[in-house]
Amino acid sequence: MQSLLLITKKNVKLLLRAKGSALVIIFAPLLLILLLGLAYSTGTQLGLHLGIHAPTFSDDVNSFIKLLEDDGYTISTFETSIDPCIEEIKQGKIHSCIILPASLQVEGNTQKEVKFYVDPSRVNLVWAVQQAVESKFNFKSQEISESLTNNIFATLTSAKSGIATQKTSILDIKEKGNGVASSNEEVQKTLKSLDLEAPVTNPKTANITGDVANIKDKIGDARGAISSSPTMDPIEKEEIGDLLSNAESELNGAGIKELQAELQATKEKFSLIASAVRTSSTKLDKSTERIQNTIKALDEVEIGLTNIIEKLDAQKVTDSDVISAPLVSTIEQVGAQASFLNYLFPAILVLVIMFSSLLLGTTLVMMEKNSPAFLRNFFLPISKGTFIAATYLTTLIMISIEVIIILAISLFFLDEILTTLPSVALVLVITASVFAFLGMGVGYIFISEETGVLGSISLGSLFLFLSGILLPLEGLPLWLREMNQFNPFVIAEKLVREIFIFSTPLVDVLPELSVILGYAILLFLLIWFLETLVHKHLVHRFMKNHHRAHRQKDKQNKNDA
Amino acid sequence: MEVISLKDVTQRYKKVNILENVNLSIDQGDMVGVIGQSGSGKTTLLNLITGFIQPTNGEVIYYSKIHHEERSLTKNLNKIKKHMGFTPQHNSFYPKLTVMENLLHFGRLYDLDKNTLKDNIKNLLEFTQLSHHKTKLAEHLSGGMQKRLDISCSLVHKPKILVLDEPTADLDPILQKEILHLLQEVNDQGITVVFASHHLESIEKICNKVVIINDGRVHSCGSLDDVRAPFLKDHFRIKLPKGANKEHIIERLRGLPIKNIIQDRNGLIITPNHMEQTMTQLMEIIKDEGLQLNDLHFKKASLNEVFEKIVGGEE
Numbered sequence: 085m086q087s088l089l090l091i092t093k094k095n096v097k098l099l100l101r102a103k104g105s106a107l108v109i110i111f112a113p114l115l116l117i118l119l120l121g122l123a124y125s126t127g128t129q130l131g132l133h134l135g136i137h138a139p140t141f142s143d144d145v146n147s148f149i150k151l152l153e154d155d156g157y158t159i160s161t162f163e164t165s166i167d168p169c170i171e172e173i174k175q176g177k178i179h180s181c182i183i184l185p186a187s188l189q190v191e192g193n194t195q196k197e198v199k200f201y202v203d204p205s206r207v208n209l210v211w212a213v214q215q216a217v218e219s220k221f222n223f224k225s226q227e228i229s230e231s232l233t234n235n236i237f238a239t240l241t242s243a244k245s246g247i248a249t250q251k252t253s254i255l256d257i258k259e260k261g262n263g264v265a266s267s268n269e270e271v272q273k274t275l276k277s278l279d280l281e282a283p284v285t286n287p288k289t290a291n292i293t294g295d296v297a298n299i300k301d302k303i304g305d306a307r308g309a310i311s312s313s314p315t316m317d318p319i320e321k322e323e324i325g326d327l328l329s330n331a332e333s334e335l336n337g338a339g340i341k342e343l344q345a346e347l348q349a350t351k352e353k354f355s356l357i358a359s360a361v362r363t364s365s366t367k368l369d370k371s372t373e374r375i376q377n378t379i380k381a382l383d384e385v386e387i388g389l390t391n392i393i394e395k396l397d398a399q400k401v402t403d404s405d406v407i408s409a410p411l412v413s414t415i416e417q418v419g420a421q422a423s424f425l426n427y428l429f430p431a432i433l434v435l436v437i438m439f440s441s442l443l444l445g446t447t448l449v450m451m452e453k454n455s456p457a458f459l460r461n462f463f464l465p466i467s468k469g470t471f472i473a474a475t476y477l478t479t480l481i482m483i484s485i486e487v488i489i490i491l492a493i494s495l496f497f498l499d500e501i502l503t504t505l506p507s508v509a510l511v512l513v514i515t516a517s518v519f520a521f522l523g524m525g526v527g528y529i530f531i532s533e534e535t536g537v538l539g540s541i542s543l544g545s546l547f548l549f550l551s552g553i554l555l556p557l558e559g560l561p562l563w564l565r566e567m568n569q570f571n572p573f574v575i576a577e578k579l580v581r582e583i584f585i586f587s588t589p590l591v592d593v594l595p596e597l598s599v600i601l602g603y604a605i606l607l608f609l610l611i612w613f614l615e616t617l618v619h620k621h622l623v624h625r626f627m628k629n630h631h632r633a634h635r636q637k638d639k640q641n642k643n644d645a
Numbered sequence: 646m647e648v649i650s651l652k653d654v655t656q657r658y659k660k661v662n663i664l665e666n667v668n669l670s671i672d673q674g675d676m677v678g679v680i681g682q683s684g685s686g687k688t689t690l691l692n693l694i695t696g697f698i699q700p701t702n703g704e705v706i707y708y709s710k711i712h713h714e715e716r717s718l719t720k721n722l723n724k725i726k727k728h729m730g731f732t733p734q735h736n737s738f739y740p741k742l743t744v745m746e747n748l749l750h751f752g753r754l755y756d757l758d759k760n761t762l763k764d765n766i767k768n769l770l771e772f773t774q775l776s777h778h779k780t781k782l783a784e785h786l787s788g789g790m791q792k793r794l795d796i797s798c799s800l801v802h803k804p805k806i807l808v809l810d811e812p813t814a815d816l817d818p819i820l821q822k823e824i825l826h827l828l829q830e831v832n833d834q835g836i837t838v839v840f841a842s843h844h845l846e847s848i849e850k851i852c853n854k855v856v857i858i859n860d861g862r863v864h865s866c867g868s869l870d871d872v873r874a875p876f877l878k879d880h881f882r883i884k885l886p887k888g889a890n891k892e893h894i895i896e897r898l899r900g901l902p903i904k905n906i907i908q909d910r911n912g913l914i915i916t917p918n919h920m921e922q923t924m925t926q927l928m929e930i931i932k933d934e935g936l937q938l939n940d941l942h943f944k945k946a947s948l949n950e951v952f953e954k955i956v957g958g959e960e
Contacts, residue, residue, distance in 0.1 A: 455739060456736050456737050456738060457737050459733045460731070460733070460738070460798065460799075463695060463697070463729070463730075463731040464726065464754045464755070465754075466754055623697070628658070
């Protein structure tokens with residue numbers, strides 16, 4: 085146990101006393117965490133740049149734009165077409181393009197459509213962009229939905245008040261109806277109370293009608309027979325006729341008077357009936373008047389109800405789907421539909437190039453520095469530039485082999501890579517140069533190979549973390565985001581993405597290409613300077629050793645004296 | 646004919662003079678041994694000669710045989726490098742390359758044409774007895790062979806001057822002899838060899854010129870005899886009796902081929918030019934004048950003794 089502790093203690097001491105390793109092992113992770121902590125410790129929204137196109141920029145469209153601007157989004161408007169905006173997405177200048185309708189107001193049972201364009205190659209950002217913009221968009225949609233619901237409620241309230249008014253009228257009508265009903269009942273009672281039975285008191289009267297009728301019939305028959313007899317004398321016929329008339333007169337005698345009396349009684353009854361009918365008629369007139377009033381009131385109710393119906397009809401948005409979600413969004417991807425591998429490929433490619441170049445650059449310089457032949461190289465009639473170029477060329481050859489392998493394998497999955505291969509290859513060569521020089525720089529700075537490699541990995545990790553591959557760059561504070569635009573990894577990834585995914589011609593990405601080329605040249609000069617420093621450092625170390633030997637000797641001489 | 650000279654060269658670091666006011670000249674074909682204690686400034690001197698470091702003061706001059714003119718080493722370093730080979734104290738080749746690959750690599754960097762390089766390497770491999778090991782990885786060679794390869798790498802471009810920093814360090818005595826023998830053979834080919842070593846006996850054997858550095862200063866520089874001269878013990882010490890005519894005796898002695906006569910309390914110390922030749926005549930004078938020969942030293946001081954005396958502060 086003691087041995088274990090002793091060895092551990094020794095290891096820690098050695099680690100800490102080797103300045104390079106102490107720096108890299110202890111301070112590099114701390115530095116990384118510090119930088120990333122500083123970078124991402126922001127509570128602000130994603131610094132998104134949005135492009136908006138609308139047929140007309142009406143007030144509600146502008147209010148939506150203002151809503152976005154108030155939340156810190158940068159907005160560019162495109163009045164003529166959405167295409168320039170899409171081009172800017174490809175160039176990475178704009179994160180999302182939005183096509184808004186001329187007005188966000190919903191006027192029928194049709195939802196308004198809002199179209200988003202996003203760059204699917206920025207896999208980690210696309211959802212963040214969607215989420216961020218959609219939250220604002222949903223807010224607006226909710227606002228419109230609320231407005232629609234309020235309209236419906238206002239209409240309903242107005243209908244309610246109209247119906248309440250009509251209810252009073254209806255009650256009034258009801259009352260009037262009741263009056264008519266009671267009046268009618270009275271009429272009914274009156275009419276029911278009328279004696280409509282014929283006064284049949286004499287039983288003879290009851291048969292007289294029949295008898296008279298029979299006699300009259302027989303008289304009629306006799307007259308018929310007489311008048312039709314050809315043999316009978318006309319005088320006889322006349323006599324017989326007189327006789328028949330007398331008979332008839334007889335028939336109309338007593339019986340008839342009785343009958344008349346009865347008829348008189350009947351007449352009186354009818355007179356009573358007539359009086360009752362007149363009374364009823366008056367009452368019915370009143371009822372008619374009431375009914376007419378009721379009809380009038382009903383007309384008013386009808387008008388009132390028609391108004392309510394009109395108001396309700398005026399509410400054009402009645403579809404529950406439209407009310408709950410008046411705006412619908414659709415998301416379009418910029419560029420051709422492709423697999424995730426397509427979108428990730430540029431990042432993967434640049435990532436591999438970055439780490440390989442950094443590590444190769446460092447390792448080659450370290451190998452040379454720590455090689456026994458290092459000192460001999462100073463006595464060779466070779467310029468520094470040749471040595472730097474040789475290390476660079478070696479890195480480039482190794483990287484090229486790697487890239488060829490990667491691209492060859494990728495061809496199985498990504499056929500379209502062939503068309504953009506020359507441009508992508510050029511960008512990759514320049515990128516590899518930048519990172520190779522950086523790696524070489526790290527190699528010149530550190531002493532041991534292990535610390536150099538750790539330094540390279542740390543540097544690469546820093547570039548990676550601040551590249552937007554793992555965490556969206558848009559989450560960084562503005563000043564750091566602006567600085568990070570000069571991150572060579574970011575530039576390289578952007579270039580490869582634009583060329584590979586959007587087939588952007590090299591001419592269009594010339595500014596970024598120039599920046600990264602500038603880096604390569606600057607770093608070459610820096611390496612030149614570092615190479616000079618290494619020589620000076622070696623001389624310094626050599627002189628220091630001598631200086632130490634001299635001081636020790638002086639000390640010894642003093643002690644001897 | 647001079648090849649390299651150092652004129653008033655001072656190398657300073659943090660206000661301490663590592664080397665001070667060095668004046669030194671090396672002739673073509675010289676075999677120069679640089680000796681001195683550890684930290685005395687030997688390696689600094691070699692590094693100044695090779696141009697690895699530049700002097701704080703003074704100048705290192707290289708004589709161009711072609712142009713017959715002096716050239717500052719600092720200003721013409723790249724040109725002069727082609728005529729100079731340097732073998733550092735520790736092996737300085739690529740262990741993961743074979744013997745042949747190492748020689749080819751360094752040879753090509755000296756811009757030699759293919760045939761010349763091929764011939765050079767062939768001769769070198771034979772000369773350093775590495776022909777049978779040319780396909781071996783350098784790291785697989787023995788210590789002695791590695792040192793031979795290292796020297797070969799410095800000779801592959803046929804330099805006029807070969808500078809070596811302690812080529813025999815860390816080698817066993819047999820290997821040391823082997824390497825020194827190799828250096829002698831190199832020198833025999835007309836190459837000027839300058840090397841630092843603690844192996845004083847060997848330097849005494851093979852070098853025609855020695856540079857002794859003590860405490861940052863060139864104490865002695867020149868042929869072995871020149872260096873040894875102040876420490877020669879080939880002298881007579883004569884005791885003069887009381888009342889002897891000292892002036893008369895000195896006058897007689899001056900007639901002999903002697904370098905120096907020093908008077909001390911007891912008598913005279915006489916250093917002849919040539920001990921054997923002067924001996925008979927001197928003995929005659931001693932007999933004639935009735936003098937007593939107190940001390941007679943024939944022995945030449947070894948380089949080791951000279952060095953010890955210099956380091957010990959005795960002269």
